[in-house]
Structure formats: C-alpha cells, structure tokens
Amino acid sequence: MPKVGMEPLRKRELIDAAIRTIGQRGSLDVTVAEIAHEAGVSAALAHHYFGGKEQLILATMQHLLKELGNDLRSALQSATTPAARVAAVIAVNFSASQFAPETVAAWLAFYVHAQKSEETRRLLRIYARRTHSNLAFGLGQLTDRATAIQIAEGAGAMIDGLYIRHALRNGAPEASSAIALVEDYVTTKLAAAGATQ
Template sequence: MPKVGMPSIRKPQLVNATMSVIDRVGLHAASIALIAKEAGVSTGIINHYFGGKHGLLEETMREILRQLSNTVMSKLKSLPSDAHQQRINAIIDGNFVGYQAENKVAKTWLAFWSYSVHDPELKRLQQVNEKRLLSHLKIELKALFDKEQAEIIAHGIAALIDGIWLRGTLNPQGIDAVKARLIINDYLDKQLTFYSQK
C-alpha cells in the first residue's frame, strides 16, 4: 500500500510505468531501475512510497482490480435491476472491454495471475476478485435459477470468462469481447433451456 501523502500524480505514473515495463520485459525482469526509468523518477521514490518492487506490484494489481470493479459497477448501475440477462452481459463486458482489454493491462494481469500462486498477498487479491465476480453473477442468476443451479452456473460463467480471457491475452489479435459474449450467452441459453425442461 503506498504511503499517505504520496502525490496523486505519482501513483498512476508509477503504476503505468510498471505495466509498460512488464509488457516489454516480463514480471521477473521488471526491476525497480527499469520501472523508475520508465516513470522518470528515482528508484528512491519507489522504495520510499512502496517499500520496493513488491509493494509497487501489489499496488499495480490493486489498481487493475479497482478499474475492473468500477467498470462492472458502472455498467450495472445503468441497467434496471430486473434486466438479469443484460446485467450478466454487463458483468461479462466489464472483463473484456476498455481498460481490462488494453494490451499492457492484460499482460500485467496474466503475469500477476501466474505469480499469485506463490505470493500470499497477490493470491489474496486474486481471491477477492474471484469472490466479487461470483457474487455479481449469483445475484443475477438467482433470479433465473434456484440457488444450487445459480451457484453451478456462476462457476461455469466464471470459468468461461477466465478461459476466454486467457486465450485472448495469449492471442496476438487480443481479446474479442463480442465473441466472448456470444460463447457465454450460448452457455447461459443452454442452461436456461436445460433447467426449464427438468
């Protein structure tokens, strides 16, 4: 967590520099010296405000998660509370459009995702993100399915989001939000048909 009193312009500058360096050289090679050079600051600034590379990496991941949460919440607020399928699509879109789909953000997210397996704090942040996604999905799905079905389908949609996002990030053409929506809605339609026939 950055120290109180850090100039507001410095934090986004350093977060953006971190993502640019990770995009260029990868997470392991993203040294404090390279990030400081990219941001046009001294390494002392990073050490002073973030306690080193690890603190800056945590803040970068928090910023990506904040942006994701803000995007999803903004999309949900613009929709009626009973437009459940539209609201599910808004949650899907929030994971595939805008900030999240930017190449350097996607590459940074991918690097953090793999790194979080071995880092307790990054793992905790990833778990918070997963719980938030499932919670948003279950709220909408419980209006369409019973509780147990909603739970299973929420995990299915989350797995599709993760899988499509991962494949899109590794694809030189990037993430195709339209295709993601089509695939996930096809899955959701099949679930609606299946459970309505039981």
C-alpha cells in the same frame, strides 16, 4: 521545481508505468529501474515512495482491481433486468480497458506471482469472489439457486480461460466473439434448466 505534495502524483505515475512495463513485457520480471524510467523518475524514488519492489507490485494490482471494480459498478447501474445484470458482468470482463493485451498479460503475471505471495492470492480471491457472486445473484433471479451457482462457476471459468488464450494471441478470440461464447453458454443453460424444471 521540487514542491510539496508530490507523493500521490508520483505514486500514481509509478503505478501507471508499472502497468505499462509489466504489460509490455508480459511478466513481473521487470526491474524497478525500468518502471521508474518509464515514469520519468529515478529508481531510488520508487523505493522511497513504495518501500520496495514487492509493495509497488501489490499497489499496482490493487489499482487494477479497483479499476475493474469501478467498471463493474457503472455497468451494473445501467442494467435494470436480471438478464441485463448478468450480461453486464460478462461484458465488463471483455471491455476495451480490461481486455487490452497489456492488461491481460499483467493479470496472467499476477496469477503466477500469487503462487509466491499470500497477499497477491488474497487480492485475486477477492476478484474471483466478486465475479462469482455478481453472476450468481443475477442468475438466481432467473433460475433455481443450485443451477445459478453452477452456471456462475462455468461462466467464470470460461472467462478466465478466454483471458489466457487472449494473452497467448493464438486463435485469439475477439472480445465480441468471447462475449458471445459466454452468453451462449448462459442462455443455453438457462433454457435447458427452465425446460426441465
């Protein structure tokens, strides 16, 4: 059975297993053995391919970030007007794949991990900057620059906050009402800025 060229396959399987395991537990307090078992291999193999737990975690985060980036890119491609671009950025964050409970729980765990890990902080900063600049760019074509930046900041914070609330499944807002809340904020602000400009 052992063949050559297993490395990329096994790495991918381990990363997928890590997302599932971390998402279900809602915490990075998962053992390498648990992740490996979920992937159907031994813990030793996980160490063999990733070098250590920390690197497996980082690779997992990078994978989630790349997925988010892909979703964003394809959503932006089909958006032609500035308003559509803004709507696309908001919608992607609440799309089925991104807003799945396990994914949201994993993100929350990564936010806490960022307190300890410089590299994790760096990756999260990339995500925050990307969301902000995408929002600010679209909004900049609809209102003045200062207002655009302000709305982008408010909308970004609101999105993050809705994620937290979703992770706690409290008065957990559905994706559709979450989108509506953020969209309403943006349109209300745009209308007010336009009126007084």
